[in-house]
Amino acid sequence: MLGTLLFLVLDLQAGAWLARIALLLYLLVQWPRQTRMAKGILLVVIAMAGVVVWRETHPIPILLQALDRLCFFATFVSSLGLLRVSAMRSRLVREAGTTLIRQKPALRYPTLSLGTALFGVIINIGVLNLFGAMVLRSNTLKAAGGHDDIQAARERRMMLSILRGFALAPLVSPLGITMAVILANMPSLTWATLAPVALPTAGLFFLLGWWLDWQLRPGHLASRVPHTAPPSLTPLWQFTLLALAITLGVFAVSIAAELRLPVAVLVACPLSAILWMALQRQRLGGGTGLPRALTLLGRHSRLIFGANRGEIAVLGGSACLGALITPLIDPQMLHEMLLATHLQGAAMAVAAMLLVVALAQIGLNPIVSVTLLASLLGDGVGADPRLLAVGLMCAWSLSMISSPFTASMLVLSQLISRSPYRIAWRWNGVFFLLVVPMLALWIGVLGQWL
Template sequence: MTRTEIRAALATLAIIVVINGAVAWAVFRWPWATDAAGAALLLYLALEWPSISRGGRKMATAALAAALAALVLLPQAVPVLRHGLAEAAFIVGLFTTLGMLRDSAQSSRLIRRCGEQMVRQRPGRRYAALSLGSHLISLVLNFGVLALLGVMVAKGNTLSAANGDEIVKGIRKRRMMTAVMRGFAMMTVWSPLAVSFTVIEQAVPGLVWWRLLPLQVTLSLILMGWGWALDRMDFPPHTRRLPHHPHRTDFRPILSLTALVAAIVAGAVAMAEVLDARLVVGAMIVVPPSAAIWLYRQQSGPPRPRAALTARLFLRRLGVSLPNFRSEVAMLGGAMFLGVVVAAFVAPEDMARAIALIPLPPIALAVLIAWGVMAAAHAGISQLVTVTLAGSALGSLAQAGISPQVMASGLLGAWALSICTTPVGAAVMSVARVAEVPVKVVSRTWNRRFVLVGALLLAVWMVILSLVL
C-alpha cells in the first residue's frame, strides 16, 4: 500500500470509531465512548489536514483558538472541552453516517429515473416537480441532490433544446436550479435525518420531536408554496417563448423512492423508541444497514456471491467517501465545537437577565433570534455556531411562556432559509459551480426575494404558533 492509501484507510477507521463511539455514548452512556470518538475525530483531522479546504481550515483554526482561550480563561476548562469534542463527534458521526446512504443512492437507477422524470416536465409544472423531487431525494442524498439534479439540469438545458435562444436557456437554468436548491433547503425544515434537526433538538430545552414534526411539515409546504408562487410571478405562462412539448409522467419511480424514504424514517423511529433514545440515534443505527441493503438490491446473481460483491463495494466506497468528507467534517465539527465552547463563556443566568432588560414581548424576541441566525449566516457565520450560542437564551424564553415548539420551528425555518442566501454555504457554492454563475448571483439575484419574504412568513408563522400552542 502507498502512503496515500494507508492514510485513507486510517482516516476511514477513525470515522468508523467516531460513529460507533457517538452511538455507544447515546445508547449506553459509556463515558469512554465519547473520549474515544473525540480522539478519533482529532486523528482524522490530523491525517486529512493537508487536503482540507481553506474554509475548513479556518473553522478548525477558530475552534482551536476557542479551546486555547477556554484553557486560559475558564476555571473548569477540561469538562467544557470534552463536552465540545463529544458534541462535535456526534454531529460528524451523523453526517458521515448519512453519507453511506448517499453512496448507495448515487449508483441507483431509481434515483436517476426520478431525476429524469422531474427534468422533463413542461415549464409550468417543472418548478414544482423539481422542487418536490429535490425535497424527497435530498432525504437520502442530502447535499448530493444538488450535484445529481444540477448535472441533469445542465445536461438537458442545451442551446439546441432552447431552439438557439440564449434567453430561454438562461431562464430555464435559473428556474430549474432555484427549484432544486429550495427543495433541498426546505428538507432541513422538518427532516429528522438533517443536521439542523439534531442541533436544534439539543439546543431547545423541553422539545418533543413528534409534536414538532407535523408543524414543520406544514411550514416546509408553506415556504415551498411561496417559492412556486414567486417562480410564477417572475416567469408567468404568457411569457413562454417556445411551443409546449407534452411529457407523460411516470409516477412509479417517485412512489418507489417515497416508500424507501418512509421505510428508513420508520425504522429510525422504531429503533429510537426501542432504545429510548433520540430520533437521530435511531437514524445512525438504521442507515448503514439500509444503505447496504439498497446496494445489495442493485446487484444481480445468486444470493451468496451477490452478498460478497455488496460487501466489497460497500467497504470500497467507504474507503473513498469517508476520507473525502474531510472539509465537511472540519466545518461541521469545528463549528459545533466552537459553539459549545463559546457558549460556556456566557452564563445562562446572565443571558436571562439581559433578555429581561429588552422591552419587547417574548415572541418578538424569539423572532429576532430566528432572524439573527439568518443574518449571521449571510455574514458567513455557521448556523451551528449561532444556534448553539442561542441555547442559553432559549431557556429564558421558555420561562417567559414561549413554547419550545415555537422556538424550534422558528430556528429550523431560519436555518433552511439561510441555506439559500449564505455566500459561504455548501448549497450556494454547489449550485453556483454547476450553473456556472458567480456565488452572488445565486445568493442575491436568484434568492433574495424568496428569503426576505420567507423571513416575514416565518415571523407570522411563529406568532400564530405562539397564540395556538
C-alpha cells in the same frame, strides 16, 4: 463511529475514549485538505478550549463534553454520507430524478421543489449535484427549440426550484443536520413536538415559492416551447417508498431501542445504506450482495469518509464551540440582557431568525450561529421553546437561499457557471423579500397559538 455508538447506545466509557482518539487522529490527517473555513473553525475551537482551561477550575469535564459533541456530529455526518454513497450509485435515483426534470412547465416547480426536498432527506447536499447535472443535461438548446431565451428561462426557473426545495429540508427532514442541532441543544423538544409547527411553516414557504414562480413565468415564451409527452411517474413513486421506508426505519429504531431520534439516525442510516448497497450488488442467479457491499466500503473507505472532512470540521466544530462557550456564559447576566431587550417569545424567535440570516450574508455559516444561539438560549426564552426552534429552522432555510457563501449556493454556482451573488440576490431577491416578513408574521401567529 463505532466508538460513539458504543458510548451513546450502551453507555460504555471505553467507546467514548475510542471515538475521541480516533476523531482527533482523523482531523489531524485531514488537516492539509481542509478548506479555509473549516480550518478557521477548528482553530477557534482550539483557542476556546484554551480559554476554558484558563478560566475554569475543573476544565476536563467541559472539554470532554465538547469533544463528545464533536464525535456525535462527526458520526452523524458520516452516517448520512454512507447513505449518500448508496444513493449516488442507484439507478432508481437517476430514473426518478429524470422523471422530475421532464415534467410539464406548469408542474415543474412543485415536482422539482418537493422532489429535491424528498431526495435531500436521503442524499443531503448531493441532491444539488444530482438534479443540477440533470437540469443541464435536459435543458439543451435543441430541447428549447433552438431558442437561447427559452433555455435561459428554463435554467433559472429549474435551478430556483431545486434551491428552494433543498431549503425545505431544515423544516421537514427528521434525519437532517438542522434537526440534530436543534434537538441536541434543546433537549425538551422532540421531532413529534416540532413537526406540527415545522411542517405548516414549510408548507407556507413552498406555496409562496410556487405562486411566485407562476407569477414571474415568461408568458411571452410559452407559445414557442416545444411540447413533449410527460414521463412515467413509476420511478418517482418507487423512490418515495424507499425514502419512506428508511425514515420509518429510523423511527422504528428510536422506539424499539428507546433512543432519541438523532441517535437512532446513527444506527439506522448506516444499516440502511449497507442493505441498499447489497441490493444493488445482488449476483445474477442468487446471492445477497452483502459481501460485495462490504468489500466496496472497505476498498473505498478512505475516499468515502475523507469526502466528509469539511462537513465534519464545520458542523462538529460548531457544535463543539457551542459546548465550550455555554459554560463561560453567566446565566444571570444572559437573563438580564434578554430582559433589557424586552424581547420574549415570538419576538425573540424572530430576532434570532433575522440575526442568523444577517450573519449568513457576511459569510458566517448558519451551522455556527444556530448552534450557538440554540445552546445559549436553549429552552429559556420565556415562552414555548418550539417558537425559538422554528425561528432557527426558518433562519437556516432562509440562509440557504439568500447567502452567497453557503455550500448549497456555491454548488449551484459552480454547476451553471453563474455568480453566487447573482443567484442569491438577483434571481432570488424578490422571493426573499416576500418570505421573510411572511415567516415573521407566521411566527407571531404561532406565538399566540402555542
